[in-house]
Amino acid sequence: MPFDVICIAVIGKTNNPLYIKNCSRNAAYPDLKCHYIAHTAIDLVEEKISTTKQADQYLGLLYALEELAVFGYITNTRVKFIIVTSLTDAAIKDQEMKALFRKIHNAYVALVSNPFWDPDAQRVISSPNFDRAIAQVAAGSSS
């Protein structure tokens, strides 16, 4: 059962927001809600990595709201990716989420490899290639 990706967020290593994109169709959710969910997710990510000793990058389901599920993924450089999806009847498989996160990670690597992107500038990501890749990830899952 396909699920909808509502929001994708990229958080930097000092917990600064690098990229928050509202992918919900018909703008069902306001942007502010996406920011809020991403924020709460950061706390849960911190909790998960401090309690469990596992070195796994995929953090799984962080928490669930009334009809939303939030998944997390952290890279070894402490950059976090958050995906918010709509809950469906069927459980969302880990494999699928891992595949999505891998695509986001690849897009992030391509961004970082750009010699003109300064990681210390702490600015929001504005690269059109990255935008396109994330849009594809969001669109690809809700087919």
Added chain:
Amino acid sequence: MLKQPRQTGDEIWKTRIDKISAELFTLTYGSVVAQLLKDHENYIEVNKQLDKMGYNIGVKLIEDFLAKSGTNKCGDFRETADTIAKIGFKIFLNVIPTIANFSADSKEFSLILEDNPLAEFVELPENAVGELWYSNILCGVLRGALEMVQMQVEVFFVSDILRGDDVTELRVKLVKYLEEEVPAGED
């Protein structure tokens, strides 16, 4: 070599070339350009510096090229173009540009690069588009290398995918042969 240049190029690439990681190469070139930008802050100046660096590289690279490929002297400028595209670019960058737009007097041609290994993952900042030729080092390399084989050429970029154009195109113009040799093959 009586073999086709494309075959020669492929063979040399497969057997006689040491290879390094493509990402390492791209990132190294990227950081060179980024550093030049920080030092000069003027895109025209950076273009000139890249051309100068390329020239120095070309002057030395031609020896390596001749040693590895063992090609004979090119009969005319068309053969030169062929050799550059099918052997030169193939050995050093593993891409073969298309030769196009040969002028009527056979003194100018274009090289069209479909993918440019130097510019992988690169996105130009907004104020650079329109002024910076990111791969300008290639112009210098061709100029330096050809000067060492007695050809004075002008090489410049006509279009670049990084700037939003459709293709990356380099124009090579023969200015003159540097010795009083009769240029063979004046068609």
